[in-house]
Amino acid sequence: MGSGESRVVRLWRRLHVGRNPLARPGDRWEARLLVSFILLALCAIPVAASWGSDVYAERMATLEREAGTKHQTTAVLLADAPVGTSTTELRNVEVPARWYTPDGAPRVGDVSTYRGMAQGTEIAVWVDDAGDLTSPPATPAGAITDGVSVGVSAWLAVVGLCGLVYAGFRALLARARxxxxxxxxxxxxREWTRR
Structure with a gap:
């Protein structure tokens, strides 16, 4: 019998104690608890999937709302960006730049860019309806990632909690045994010493 078969057989014996005369009451309780937790983990899958789906729908609704209020435009640097002294400081320098609002009005302000960028370099920025700089809108890939992350995390939390309770029960059972x-x-x- 292969190791895969022996694991299946051991799992089956742990789950189904049956009418084995050598099985203790604790063995039966352990089997019931393990079966209950397996069923709970299986039932948690659609709940976690539903929760992840709700998060995805919420992110997509946010994406649709932002699609009409955030616009990408081009900003032209009005000065040279400072040169970095180390390779870890490549981004996040503020440099004056000019861009245009959605209605065509010019705006000037500081934009975040890479170190060492020359004056006149064009960079893509996001602005709101008023022409103020804003963060990029959410993306469908980000919505999918958030939904899947929440669903998987919720399911893993249920499985982890079940595993902790089961391990604690087994530890108490081992101590009682x-x-x-x-x-x-x-x-x-005492009986042996009497004889």
Whole structure:
């Protein structure tokens, strides 16, 4: 019998104690708890998927709202960006730049760009309806990532909680079995010493 088959057989014996006369009450409770947790983990899949789907729908609704209020435009740097002293400081320098609002009015302000960019370089920026700089809109890929992350995280939280409770129950059961064995050995030792 292969190791894969022996694992399946061991799992089956753990899940289904049956009418085995050697099975202790604790074995039966452990099997019931394990079956209950497996069923709970399976039932949690559609709930977690629904939650992830709700998050995805919310992100897509946000994306649709932002699609009409955020516009990409080109900003022209009005000065040279400072040169960085290390390779870790490549971005996040503020440099004056000029861009145009959606209605065509010029605006001037500081934009975040890479170090060492020359004056006159064009960079893409996002503006709102008033022409103020804003963050880029959400993307469909980001909505998918958020939905999947929330769904998987919720399911893993349920499975992790079930696993912790099951491990705690097994630890308590092992302690109870150990105490039982000690009492039995003490009883057997007393009987052996009487003879």
């Amino acid at each position: 150990s105490v039982y064995w000690e009492r039995e050995w003490e009883r057997v030792e």
